[in-house]
Amino acid sequence: MTLSWKTGGLALGLVFFLAVLLVKPIGVSTQFVILDGILWDGLNPEVVTQTDDGYTSTNAYLAKSGGKYAKSVANPMNYSFIFVLAMMLGAGVSSYLRKGVSAEERTMPNLWRANFGDGVTKRYLVAFLGGFIVLYGARLAGGCTSGHMMSGMMQTALSGYIFAAGAFAAAIPTALILFKSEG
Amino acid sequence: MTGILLAIVIGAAFGAVLDRVGATNPNLIGKMLNLTNLHLMKAILLAIGTGSVLMFAGQMLGLVEVGHMSVKTAYVGVFIGGLMLGVGWAASGFCPGTGVAAAASGRRDALMFIAGGLLGAAAYMATYPMWKASGLLSGKALTLGAVPGAKYDALFPSLPGDIVGIVLGAAFIAVAFALPSRLDLGGQKATAT
Numbered sequence: 001m002t003l004s005w006k007t008g009g010l011a012l013g014l015v016f017f018l019a020v021l022l023v024k025p026i027g028v029s030t031q032f033v034i035l036d037g038i039l040w041d042g043l044n045p046e047v048v049t050q051t052d053d054g055y056t057s058t059n060a061y062l063a064k065s066g067g068k069y070a071k072s073v074a075n076p077m078n079y080s081f082i083f084v085l086a087m088m089l090g091a092g093v094s095s096y097l098r099k100g101v102s103a104e105e106r107t108m109p110n111l112w113r114a115n116f117g118d119g120v121t122k123r124y125l126v127a128f129l130g131g132f133i134v135l136y137g138a139r140l141a142g143g144c145t146s147g148h149m150m151s152g153m154m155q156t157a158l159s160g161y162i163f164a165a166g167a168f169a170a171a172i173p174t175a176l177i178l179f180k181s182e183g
Numbered sequence: 184m185t186g187i188l189l190a191i192v193i194g195a196a197f198g199a200v201l202d203r204v205g206a207t208n209p210n211l212i213g214k215m216l217n218l219t220n221l222h223l224m225k226a227i228l229l230a231i232g233t234g235s236v237l238m239f240a241g242q243m244l245g246l247v248e249v250g251h252m253s254v255k256t257a258y259v260g261v262f263i264g265g266l267m268l269g270v271g272w273a274a275s276g277f278c279p280g281t282g283v284a285a286a287a288s289g290r291r292d293a294l295m296f297i298a299g300g301l302l303g304a305a306a307y308m309a310t311y312p313m314w315k316a317s318g319l320l321s322g323k324a325l326t327l328g329a330v331p332g333a334k335y336d337a338l339f340p341s342l343p344g345d346i347v348g349i350v351l352g353a354a355f356i357a358v359a360f361a362l363p364s365r366l367d368l369g370g371q372k373a374t375a376t
Binding site for chain 2: 001002003005006008009010011012013014015016017018019020021022023024025026028029032033035036039040059060061062064077078079080082083084085086087088089090091092093094095098100101105106107108109110111112123124125126127128129130131132133134135136137138139140141142143144145146147148149150151152153154155156157158159160162163164165166167168169170171172174175176178179180182183
């Protein structure tokens with residue numbers, strides 16, 4: 001069951017407002033870097049190291065801005081990382097309570113099936129490659145749909161508008177080309 | 184400890200609302216982006232508008248701390264990164280937040296999206312020095328108007344940033360209501376349902 005756009009949009013707006021009222025604006029894509037850092041540091045403990053006044057890393061990206069990402073890698077129990085884990089909990093419970101996603105939808109959306117058939121390998125490959133460029137692009141941009149588009153435009157940030165212009169300028173033509181059948 | 188508790192409460196609320204508004208459903212993302220069902224677009228515009236009006240009105244009343252704002256830097260790479268994200272978003276039907284939430288809702292293709300995302304983020308970590316050296320990452324964190332008490336410069340310093348935020352917020356809400364539920368660019372789609 002999907003909420004109406006009015007109820008759903010209002011609820012979503014309230015969550016973004018509560019976040020900035022109580023803590024800070026919502027953002028997600030940085031946590032992909034933090035999880036990468038945690039896994040990498042687990043394999044090679046020399047990647048993130050403690051210094052006199054904080055943390056640093058052999059990786060220039062983790063070490064940037066005074067090692068703030070390195071610090072989060074060293075301390076996974078921080079606000080932003082727990083936030084994303086809690087998001088999964090919230091979405092999982094919500095999905096369970098609405099009787100979840102149908103068996104057919106679990107592997108691919110109907111819109112995909114209507115346009116490209118029901119080959120699972122093809123869908124998984126595109127989802128994987130999609131994830132790759134989404135996160136590469138989000139890290140290049142310094143944020144994603146949550147941090148730049150929603151939180152950014154809500155704060156009248158110029159960067160949010162630039163990001164949204166780029167994202168929709170690419171996403172709409174891509175979807176028009178890929179999804180000609182409505183399913 | 185309060186911080187972790189807030190992370191759990193706000194994070195769980197965010198995940199649940201993303202799920203209930205349909206943002207974890209790649210069908211609705213695809214149909215928003217091919218302009219055949221703008222349900223999610225209207226919800227997103229209403230959300231941004233609501234958040235903006237509440238935050239800036241709260242600041243003017245002294246109820247919301249201006250220091251909680253976090254404005255990101257504007258640079259050329261923001262646009263390039265936005266283009267890249269747009270292609271992957273449309274093809275997969277997921278963005279970072281909704282992908283994570285969709286995987287939790289039981290979608291297996293979203294797990295593949297997350298795996299690709301972790302590799303993409305790692306690839307950026309490896310190539311970051313190149314982007315840094317290109318100069319495409321340098322810029323400034325700017326708000327549109329000057330927000331009283333905020334540490335950010337304004338694109339239009341003569342405009343009061345809090346009023347700008349409320350006016351734009353109201354505009355987002357108005358567009359959310361004005362937008363039709365679908366935009367048909369071709370006749371073929373109109374008969375497909």
